[in-house]
Amino acid sequence: MSSLAVIGAQFGDEGKGKIVDFLAQKADVIVRFNGGSNAGHTVMVGEKTYKFHLIPSGSLYPEKTLLIGNGCVVDPEVAWEEILMVEREKGKINLTISERAHVVFSYHKVLDELQEKLKGKLKAGTTKRGIGPAYSDKSARFGLRMVDLINEDSFRRKCKKLFLMYDRLMQTFYNHKWEKHASIDEEVEKYVQLGRKLKPYVGDVSGKILNSIEKGENVLFEGAQGTLLDIDFGVYPFGTSSNTTVGGICVGAGVPPRAIDKVMGVTKAYLTRVGAGPVPTEIKGELARYIREKGAEYGATTGRPRRCGWLDAVALKYACRINGFDYLAVTKIDVLGGIEKVKICVAYEVNGSETKFFPADTEKLSDCKPVYEELDGWRNLSLGKWRKIIKEGYGSLPAEVKKFLERIEELCGVPVALVSVGPRRDETLVLEGTL
Numbered sequence: 001m002s003s004l005a006v007i008g009a010q011f012g013d014e015g016k017g018k019i020v021d022f023l024a025q026k027a028d029v030i031v032r033f034n035g036g037s038n039a040g041h042t043v044m045v046g047e048k049t050y051k052f053h054l055i056p057s058g059s060l061y062p063e064k065t066l067l068i069g070n071g072c073v074v075d076p077e078v079a080w081e082e083i084l085m086v087e088r089e090k091g092k093i094n095l096t097i098s099e100r101a102h103v104v105f106s107y108h109k110v111l112d113e114l115q116e117k118l119k120g121k122l123k124a125g126t127t128k129r130g131i132g133p134a135y136s137d138k139s140a141r142f143g144l145r146m147v148d149l150i151n152e153d154s155f156r157r158k159c160k161k162l163f164l165m166y167d168r169l170m171q172t173f174y175n176h177k178w179e180k181h182a183s184i185d186e187e188v189e190k191y192v193q194l195g196r197k198l199k200p201y202v203g204d205v206s207g208k209i210l211n212s213i214e215k216g217e218n219v220l221f222e223g224a225q226g227t228l229l230d231i232d233f234g235v236y237p238f239g240t241s242s243n244t245t246v247g248g249i250c251v252g253a254g255v256p257p258r259a260i261d262k263v264m265g266v267t268k269a270y271l272t273r274v275g276a277g278p279v280p281t282e283i284k285g286e287l288a289r290y291i292r293e294k295g296a297e298y299g300a301t302t303g304r305p306r307r308c309g310w311l312d313a314v315a316l317k318y319a320c321r322i323n324g325f326d327y328l329a330v331t332k333i334d335v336l337g338g339i340e341k342v343k344i345c346v347a348y349e350v351n352g353s354e355t356k357f358f359p360a361d362t363e364k365l366s367d368c369k370p371v372y373e374e375l376d377g378w379r380n381l382s383l384g385k386w387r388k389i390i391k392e393g394y395g396s397l398p399a400e401v402k403k404f405l406e407r408i409e410e411l412c413g414v415p416v417a418l419v420s421v422g423p424r425r426d427e428t429l430v431l432e433g434t435l
């Protein structure tokens with residue numbers, strides 16, 4: 001067997017969905033281990049575009065085993081919608097959601113909005129999918145899990161009690177009345193129905209992964225969000241509430257460290273960020289607009305315009321350190337085509353001195369000014385030209401692109417294995433001798 005983990009090396013939206021979908025060709029099992037429907041993975045097959053939020057990205061291949069680990073928080077409505085979508089497209093889905101994964105309820109989403117309002121300047125600009133409140137409940141030990149959702153009799157009781165408690169809590173602290181949305185009994189009933197529908201898809205994910213490994217199957221771990229959004233290692237408090245980094249796999253899928261053979265970090269050739277918080281290499285004005293429009297940089301979950309910036313190698317090296325990447329996948333190299341000079345941030349200047357250290361102090365990160373290295377840009381190539389390059393291999397990439405990629409490798413000390421030049425599966429270049 002071999003297993004590969006695919007991890008976002010930036011602020012999410014690095015193109016992991018496309019990379020996972022590409023790598024899934026050789027995988028038997030695809031596992032999500034963190035986050036929930038805050039993720040937005042866009043996959044293009046032929047002329048059709050699919051957006052997934054919860055179900056693993058390789059779900060459109062027939063015969064794949066799809067797993068959602070205990071480290072995820074599952075919105076049953078989204079899970080059911082996506083199951084139906086996949087089944088409409090390719091027939092019966094082979095999906096198991098961990099019985100230990102926590103459930104995202106409607107009140108988590110309401111609470112997400114109320115908390116963001118309350119936080120003012122400290123708000124992260126969340127996706128409003130109830131992620132933070134659901135993980136808070138998990139840690140506070142009054143959440144409900146998938147195993148509760150599918151156990152109808154006890155679920156009715158537990159759920160009603162929880163909803164009543166939340167009703168009081170929201171009225172007391174937020175002056176918000178539950179009844180504005182749906183009555184508590186209606187809500188309980190809605191989730192009972194969803195529990196019935198999802199029951200056949202709930203099981204022991206950790207056991208399934210270990211069985212697959214024993215059988216010699218190939219396992220792909222699909223990270224959601226990115227390293228800089230990790231609850232421990234990200235730009236706190238502007239990140240998400242799960243461990244998006246490689247360590248999240250063991251606790252979020254229930255596997256020992258030796259179950260992870262190789263780790264691939266995914267980075268764009270530039271950088272984007274959706275939501276609040278400091279981004280040292282952010283660019284504004286015409287160039288940012290050019291990148292945003294050409295790269296279709298709008299959130300897959302919320303549709304918000306993404307903030308765009310130059311590649312930040314200080315942050316990327318930090319992501320390499322936290323995750324121990326064996327390879328990098330560099331995406332959207334085509335988007336930078338047509339820009340005369342491209343930049344990579346190689347250090348930060350803060351209070352008059354230079355540092356290559358990614359700070360834990362978010363206020364300090366706000367004060368960091370990027371120190372750039374400038375490289376020659378490359379021409380705008382047509383899709384046909386990029387496709388020709390993919391057929392011919394690395395050697396026929398424009399010299400400036402090769403220099404750019406080699407500089408990333410030098411700065412990070414990690415080889416580039418994949419280069420993505422478009423959203424489709426076949427718009428991916430595999431570097432010889434890597435995978």
Ligand code: IMP
Binds near residue numbers: 012128
């Ligand atoms: P939450 O995960 O919805 O609580 O959002 C917390 C922060 O993470 C916000 O800044 C979001 O914009 C960001 N975020 C969450 N999920 C994603 C994602 O899949 N891609 C990019 N950013 C995300």
